[in-house]
Amino acid sequence: MNMTRRKPACAGVLIAPLGALVWAVLGAAQAFPAQGAFTAAPPRIMIVAGPLEIHRTVAEQIAAELRRRPVTPELAHLPPPDHREELDALVRSIAQDPPAVILTVGDQATEWACVRVRGVPIVFTLVANALDESYVRVESRTEGVAAGGIAADLAPRTLLEEVRACLPSLRRAALLHSSSSLRTAESIREAGKALDIDVVLVPAEQKRFLDALTQLENTAPDAVLMIPDPQVYDGAAIRSLLTWGARRSTPIWGFSANVVKAGAYAGAFFDDRRIAAQTADLVLRMLDPNAGPLSPLDYAACVRRAVNLHTSGIVGKRVTDAFLSGDVLKYGDEP
Incomplete structure (x- = not known):
């Protein structure tokens, strides 16, 4: 007499789906982690304002505009040219904790950033006679130029x-x-x-x-x-x-x-009441991987x-x- 126990006819049918179900559940748990586990912090935007009152006023307006967007703005004022220790400290702080984008307001701040900062995209605004500035991007140069920006000029x-x-x-x-x-x-x-x-x-x-x-x-x-x-x-x-x-x-x-x-x-x-919104839009285009490269120069709209x-x-x-x-x-x- 054959004493070998036979598996129920349904066992093979049930075990395979059960195993698949277990792995499916485990895989789903790995694919969909606890809420917030991979939520990245909003991109940081460092705004560096030039020395003129109009630069600082517009920089504050831009910061207020960006706070309504999915980014975190930080506002800094460019120290005077003879304050080397303060300028060096600003460069070190950027190198130690790089923002996603540096937004410069005015020609002095933009020229400083393009000369001193590396490895962080630079976007400028409120630069007069921007076509004559060396940091406006041209095809033959990749260092020391801005990714794009807005002139203080009309087209x-x-x-x-x-x-x-x-x-x-x-x-x-x-x-x-x-x-x-x-x-x-x-x-x-x-x-x-x-x-x-x-x-x-x-x-x-x-x-x-x-x-x-x-x-x-x-x-x-x-x-x-x-x-x-x-x-x-x-x-x-x-x-x-x-x-x-x-x-x-x-x-x-x-x-x-x-x-x-x-x-x-x-x-x-x-x-000057509306250029803040135009600048904020430009920053978001810079952060959008599907937007393509920025134009080297936009004019005040x-x-x-x-x-x-x-x-x-x-x-x-x-x-x-x-x-x-x-x-x-x-x-x-x-x-």
Whole structure:
């Protein structure tokens, strides 16, 4: 008699699925760990603000904007150039605990970061005449340049369209520049060709500003365009140019609200109230692996207009209703 016990017919059928079920459960437990076990901390964004008040104001606005996004902003102020120990300490802190991105506000902070920091992507904002800065990325360089950023300038065509909206008869404009703003000036001249505006470039510098005014006389422009170049303009140079324009009934296009308030005919420039949101969006694009590389340079997307109605009367050029519509800073209309 065969005393060997036979397995129940169903045993093989049950054991295999049971084993598979056990491993499936164990595998699921490994595939789906306890909630939060692999939750990464929000990316840290170090904001380094330059020394000017506008840099620090915008940096604080950007930090506030980023706090509403899935990142953790940290705000630092760039120490003065002669405070070497503080500058070295800032570099060491970045090296010891690198953030995901360094966001620099202003040209001084951006130049410092591109020279001193390695291994962390750098994004900049609020840099004037950005085309002329060496840290704007070009294909032949990989070190010492920013991943991308936002200029404090309007796009060249946008700038000229704003001038044309204010002065529809504009055909010839002069633009004072130095070697530090030559590429920016050339880009504006090139944009003028498509708009039938002849932009004449006039080299200038503070120490020989009267020579530049003499050349303006020979140029006979319909208007003079100012760009924020510290090698060309200080307080005395700005006053000289505004006086020149008033005496010759030539509109001077200012690069900031303060210049328009001081007596320039009108101006259009970046809106400091809205550039924070544009910058925050750029940082998030930098962090998005599906977004692709950043453009080397974006321009300020939001435009703020200003006009000096008193100067408009002096030069005999009425500001158009189209330019005055919307959110416009108006000066010179006090009773």
